[in-house]
Amino acid sequence: xxxxxxxxxxxxxxxxxxxxxxxxxxxxxxxxxxxxxxxxxxxxxxxxxxxxxxxxxxxxxxxxxxxxxxxxxxxxxxxxxxxxxx
Amino acid sequence: xxxxxxxxxxxxxxxxxxxxxxxxxxxxxxxxxxxxxxxxxxxxxxxxxxxxxxxxxxxxxxxxxxxxxxxxxxxxxxxxxxxxxxxxxxxxxxxxxxxxxxxxxxxxxxxxxxxxxxxxxxxxxxxxxxxxxxxxxxxxxxxxxxxxxxxxxxxxxxxxxxxxxxxxxxxxxxxxxxxxxxxxxxxxxxxxxxxxxxxxxxxxxxxxxxxxxxxxxxxxxxxxxxxxxxxxxxxxxxxxxxxxxxxxxxxxxxxxxxxxxxxxxxxxxxxxxxxxxxxxxxxxxxxxxxxxxxxxxxxxxxxxxxxxxxxxxxxxxxxxxxxxxxxxxxxxxxxxxxxxxxxxxxxxxxxxxxxxxxxxxxxxxxxxxxxxxxxxxxxxxxxxxxxxxxxxxxxxxxxxxxxxxxxxxxxxxxxxxxxxxxxxxxxxxxxxxxxxxxxxxxxxxxxxxxxxxxxxxxxxxxxxxxxxxxxxxxxxxxxxxxxxxxxxxxxxxxxxxxxxxxxxxxxxxxxxxxxxxxxxxxxxxxxxxxxxxxxxxxxxxxxxxxxxxxxxxxxxxxxxxxxxxxxxx
Numbered sequence: 001x002x003x004x005x006x007x008x009x010x011x012x013x014x015x016x017x018x019x020x021x022x023x024x025x026x027x028x029x030x031x032x033x034x035x036x037x038x039x040x041x042x043x044x045x046x047x048x049x050x051x052x053x054x055x056x057x058x059x060x061x062x063x064x065x066x067x068x069x070x071x072x073x074x075x076x077x078x079x080x081x082x083x084x085x086x
Numbered sequence: 087x088x089x090x091x092x093x094x095x096x097x098x099x100x101x102x103x104x105x106x107x108x109x110x111x112x113x114x115x116x117x118x119x120x121x122x123x124x125x126x127x128x129x130x131x132x133x134x135x136x137x138x139x140x141x142x143x144x145x146x147x148x149x150x151x152x153x154x155x156x157x158x159x160x161x162x163x164x165x166x167x168x169x170x171x172x173x174x175x176x177x178x179x180x181x182x183x184x185x186x187x188x189x190x191x192x193x194x195x196x197x198x199x200x201x202x203x204x205x206x207x208x209x210x211x212x213x214x215x216x217x218x219x220x221x222x223x224x225x226x227x228x229x230x231x232x233x234x235x236x237x238x239x240x241x242x243x244x245x246x247x248x249x250x251x252x253x254x255x256x257x258x259x260x261x262x263x264x265x266x267x268x269x270x271x272x273x274x275x276x277x278x279x280x281x282x283x284x285x286x287x288x289x290x291x292x293x294x295x296x297x298x299x300x301x302x303x304x305x306x307x308x309x310x311x312x313x314x315x316x317x318x319x320x321x322x323x324x325x326x327x328x329x330x331x332x333x334x335x336x337x338x339x340x341x342x343x344x345x346x347x348x349x350x351x352x353x354x355x356x357x358x359x360x361x362x363x364x365x366x367x368x369x370x371x372x373x374x375x376x377x378x379x380x381x382x383x384x385x386x387x388x389x390x391x392x393x394x395x396x397x398x399x400x401x402x403x404x405x406x407x408x409x410x411x412x413x414x415x416x417x418x419x420x421x422x423x424x425x426x427x428x429x430x431x432x433x434x435x436x437x438x439x440x441x442x443x444x445x446x447x448x449x450x451x452x453x454x455x456x457x458x459x460x461x462x463x464x465x466x467x468x469x470x471x472x473x474x475x476x477x478x479x480x481x482x483x484x485x486x487x488x489x490x491x492x493x494x495x496x497x498x499x500x501x502x503x504x505x506x507x508x509x510x511x512x513x514x515x516x517x518x519x520x521x522x523x524x525x526x527x528x529x530x531x532x533x534x535x536x537x538x539x540x541x542x543x544x545x546x547x548x549x550x551x552x553x554x555x556x557x558x559x560x561x562x563x564x565x566x567x568x569x570x571x572x573x574x575x576x577x578x579x580x581x582x583x584x585x586x587x588x589x590x591x592x593x594x595x596x597x598x599x600x601x602x603x604x605x606x607x608x609x610x611x612x613x614x615x616x617x618x619x620x621x622x623x624x625x626x627x628x629x630x631x632x633x634x635x636x637x638x639x640x641x642x643x644x645x646x647x648x649x650x651x652x653x654x655x
Contacts, residue, residue: 039612046543046612047360050335063118066333067157067205071184073612 013060013086014079020055021075034076056082087296087324090288095255095280097170099323104131107325110298114346115160117332123160127325130164136245138168141199143246144223148173148253151263152199153192153221155179155206158304158330161227161241163318165201173253174199176262177275178309181206184611185213194273195263195500198222201241204229211236257281263500264311266447267538267548275500282450285493287319289470293455294350294417294441296324301414303329303342303351310544311451312352312421336360343412352419354544355429358440362429365407365436380404388435393460400437407436417441421452422544424531424578427463434461443467444529446517448509450494453517454529465528477523478516485532488521489514520576531578537571537636539581541613549583552614556585556606560599563588563626565634566616572640573649582617584652586643588626595621604655618652 014034022029025042032041039049053064060082068081088106093099108128115123125133146152152169154176156162169176177195179188181203188210192200200221202210207226210216224238255261261280265273294316296302304317321328329346331338342348353361369380387403390396397416401408408415417439420430425442433440443455444466453475456467469475473492480486491514498506509515518536521529538548549566556564569575569582585603589595600619607615622643627635 037608037612045356047334047336047356054335054337066335070182071611073608 009086010079010083013083014076016059017056017075017079017082020059021052024052024055032075034079035074037073038075038078039073060086062086087291090284090323093284094257095170095259096261096283096319097167097173097252097255099284099319100167100170101252103127103322103325107298110325111327112322112325113160113163113328113330114301115330115332116342116346118335118338119341122332125160130167133160134164134167134171135250136247137164137241138171138250139246139248140244141168141223142172142250144199146172146174146199146223148255149175149260150199151175151177151195151197152201153177153179153195153197154309155181155188155200155202155210156227156308157181157203157332158306158308158313158317159332160330161201162308163322163328165225165241166318168250169199170261171250171252173255175260178262178264178314180265180307180309182307182611185209186215189213189215189219191265191273191275192219192221195265195275196220200224201227202238203227204233207235207238255280257284258497260497262314264309264314264447267546267551272502272505272550273500274502274505276447276496277498277500278447278450278496282494282496283315283319285472286315286450286452286470287323289472289494290315290452290455291320291324292471293457294419296321296326296350298325300324300326300349301329301346302326303331303339303346303348305331305334305339305357306352306354306422306544310422311445311447312419315451316350316352316419336364340410343410343415345412347412347414349414349416350419351415352421354422354542355420355425356423356542356544358418358420358425358433359429359542362432365410366432384435387437391434391437391461395434395437395439395458395461397437397439404437408438411438419443421445423540423542426579430463434463443470444519444531448496448517449473449490449492449515450496453490453492462526462528465524465530467529468527469529475523475529476514477521480522484522485520486522487516487535488519488529488531489516491515532576533574533578534568534570534581537568537640539568539570539583540578541581542579543613545613547583547614552583552610552616555610556603559587559602559606560590561587561593562590563634565626565636565639567636567640567643569617569649569652572644574644583615585616585619586622586639587619588622588624595619600653600655607655616655618654620647620652622647 018032057064062085072078104127109126112127112130113125152174177197179191204226225241225244226238227241257280260277262278263275265275267274302321306313383403387400419441430440430442443452445452454467454469476489477486478489495515520532520535540546552566565586567584569584627638
């Protein structure tokens with residue numbers, strides 16, 4: 001049961017990240033999936049990805065060091081990094 | 087500034103700097119709105135010498151190689167000084183590489199010591215090849231209290247109070263091994279001597295002087311040749327201050343300009359363009375009347391600075407623009423990739439100088455730089471003092487391959503005499519770019535002669551390094567090329583990589599294969615990805631040792647297929 005709750009929370013986080021990305025970069029939500037490469041799907045560079053990180057921090061009230069984004073390019077892994085800090 | 091002709095090594099010059107300006111601030115380290123640390127030159131010395139002693143006690147001697155893998159921060163520079171003090175050779179590695187790539191370069195460099203941030207160390211210990219690593223002493227910074235360090239030592243506790251022994255080095259001795267590429271295939275470890283750095287520092291500071299009170303904002307990775315020079319050696323040998331930011335978020339960078347009264351900052355074209363975009367947006371949001379006034383003032387500034395920059399005048403004419411950058415900004419340095427002339431002109435018209443140049447690690451950073459006498463947006467400036475630049479085999483328009491000779495050229499690629507001989511021919515370095523020198527002595531670039539691309543983030547990408555990621559594809563053979571190498575284009579922007587696929591006979595490229603290619607592609611860091619694939623139905627020309635004859639293959643492809651045949655991924 002506990003495991004299920006944790007899974008569902010990660011799913012919630014992933015959905016919230018997708019919604020944030022959709023709003024911020026004006027890409028329809030239905031076009032984004034957790035395994036998408038956000039650089040490619042949102043058409044953004046590494047600076048804009050940092051900008052997304054700032055939006056995420058404001059939304060979840062957490063602090064994510066820049067290095068948490070290193071080597072991450074899909075929404076799912078990003079959500080996992082966020083999840084571990086919630 | 088120190089008279090660098092008097093010194094034989096970086097350790098020697100830095101040691102003199104610490105004695106010359108003991109009470110000046112040399113380092114400020116900030117993280118978001120917090121200031122972590124502020125050190126005077128005296129305090130810097132007090133932090134570095136116990137480390138220098140401790141590494142000597144651990145067996146560090148003249149010529150020992152020590153790598154640093156860290157983001158921009160105070161401990162980077164403190165560790166580097168301790169290494170130079172002990173006569174060591176510094177191997178600055180890119181913290182943005184994957185752990186597996188860092189392990190490869192650590193192995194290749196023969197580094198015995200390693201200074202690394204905790205989160206990077208954690209990734210290294212979990213990466214493939216970690217067990218074969220030959221580093222003897224690993225110092226980890228900022229490790230959490232109960233962290234498992236896997237045999238490494240805590241940097242913060244690695245200190246001995248006894249006086250360390252200063253180890254003198256000669257000008258021709260190795261100072262650094264800097265990797266300009268080769269993470270996938272053949273590592274390119276540029277061996278740079280103390281003379282290379284000292285000469286480069288003299289040349290650069292003659293155009294852009296530092297002095298006590300000058301503040302340099304360091305956001306480009308310090309392992310990169312540019313930041314190492316203008317964010318460490320340059321300011322330190324002039325008694326100036328380096329400001330480190332532990333985050334690269336644009337909002338904190340903007341704040342830092344005002345908070346720390348920044349004088350200079352080096353950046354890559356992507357960041358410069360981002361600043362331009364932000365300013366243009368702010369201008370567009372102004373009420374119409376104010377916008378008209380602003381445009382008028384920009385026009386006046388442009389006219390009055392046509393012959394030379396007039397910083398005071400520009401600051402008076404456009405105070406709000408300059409205040410947004412803290413009011414003390416003198417110049418940006420842009421490098422690492424090609425910058426569009428329109429962006430350079432935009433900033434110059436506002437009275438903000440952008441030192442635009444051309445260089446490469448192999449030449450010890452910059453080769454040419456804009457001297458603003460007068461400003462030119464269409465060139466990469468004139469050769470720096472001490473640099474000879476010539477154009478080899480120019481065509482009827484004067485365009486040919488750029489070649490460079492100076493005291494700042496690397497001595498060799500580490501353990502690769504063959505590649506060294508291809509790159510430095512009769513004492514002239516050939517970086518692989520096409521250019522022309524105009525009547526005013528300015529260098530203009532027209533494209534690349536070699537098979538590589540440079541991203542606007544300043545990353546040099548060599549196709550050979552990408553190929554390893556596609557190994558095992560169910561095709562007869564494949565090869566990666568820079569698109570402009572196959573279809574020469576006189577441009578330095580929008581460069582892309584193409585995967586050339588030769589399927590097995592009777593096996594057409596299926597959607598499954600395309601999705602496998604796309605999947606492999608996604609595993610690459612975003613800037614290393616190929617943008618498309620090209621189907622090729624002939625056997626690749628091969629050497630006797632079964633290596634692809636790339637030049638010949640590129641010629642065949644360029645002659646028989648149009649660029650439009652590339653399918654996007």
